[in-house]
Amino acid sequence: MLRAAMVAIDGQYSNDAETKRISRLLHDRCIKMLNKREREPMSEPDRLCDHQTVFLVEILSQYRARRAAKTLSPRFGTLCHKVAENFRQTSLRLFDIVHSLPRHENVSLTHWIKWIELATWQHLLASCYILESQQATLLGREPSPSLFFDSGMELPFPTHSSVWDTATLAEWAIAAKQNSSPPLYVYEVTPGSLLLPCDTFQSSALLAAHYSHVDTNLAYFNAPTVEEVDHILDDSFVTKQKLLTAKLLQVTPIRALLAVSGESWILSEKVASSQQFAVFKNTLRTWASQIWTPSTNSSQSVASKDALKIAVDILQLVMGKQAQCCELNMGSDMGVYFASLVLWTITTTASTR
Known part of the structure; x- marks a missing residue:
């Protein structure tokens, strides 16, 4: 089963539609096998490879399943x-x-x-x-x-x-x-x-x-933090993209951004009420409008300005020469999506002023 889960993961990096279809079929069958193991406990103890299988199946369930998961599974x-x-x-x-x-x-x-x-x-x-x-x-x-x-x-x-x-x-x-x-x-x-x-x-x-x-509990920070470890991370394209995404998420109200752009959907999660959706819209509007709000302290960071700069950095990175021979890890491509949404929000806000 571990081999099937590995093949399913590998298939998601293919550009061939049939390969991706088979990948999802393998994922479905792995889930059925894991469910069967839970219903019919085996006499032998779980092996390390069984736990590795659960992990790989969970990754696919979270990012590439037929039906997107809403939470991490009990398994x-x-x-x-x-x-x-x-x-x-x-x-x-x-x-x-x-x-x-x-x-x-x-x-x-x-x-x-x-x-x-x-x-x-x-x-x-x-x-x-x-x-x-x-x-x-x-x-x-x-x-x-x-x-x-x-x-x-x-x-x-x-x-x-x-x-x-x-x-x-x-x-x-x-x-x-x-x-x-x-x-x-x-x-x-x-x-x-x-x-x-x-x-x-x-x-x-x-x-x-x-x-x-x-x-x-904070929707976002006023400024991205600079951690001591930032300077010792490896210099690969993937890590650079992950670091920029991490900093972008610090200064972006990501749930509000996803809810408004998704018209009351946060990826696979429906916003619970119209009142909550109104709160999200107000949060995003306030965050975006900070760009045009005069600041009494020139040294004070503005979250939306920082987010805009980081979003541009992400998009420049993924369109650069280094990215041409690299593949974004499963989940890492969300950083590109978030960066695009930040630009969409700022430009939309600017055009309606």
């Missing part, structure tokens, strides 16, 4: 609790494995296999946290308490891709030793604590933790 919630169990012990065991390695010519396959299992659990935990953090950002849902931690700063910091990408036991031992003293948790990550520049996945974890909107 995903169960997965989150499972991967978060004993996560500190997992991090410490990974640390111990690497630090107890003998000279690389004496390293056994058992060390490598155990490291792969533990590091995969850690990777799955970070992946689940990233997906959960996107509920209030890329999916425009009401912020809610996290299924994981009081703060994303407690998230284990993923192992660098240079260790994952090794092809032989000897290469792994050398790479693991070279990366033997990384930060164990996100709150430990500083420019001086890294032996290697962040890779794309590590950057995604840092962005999710530092730019999380979990349990935030």
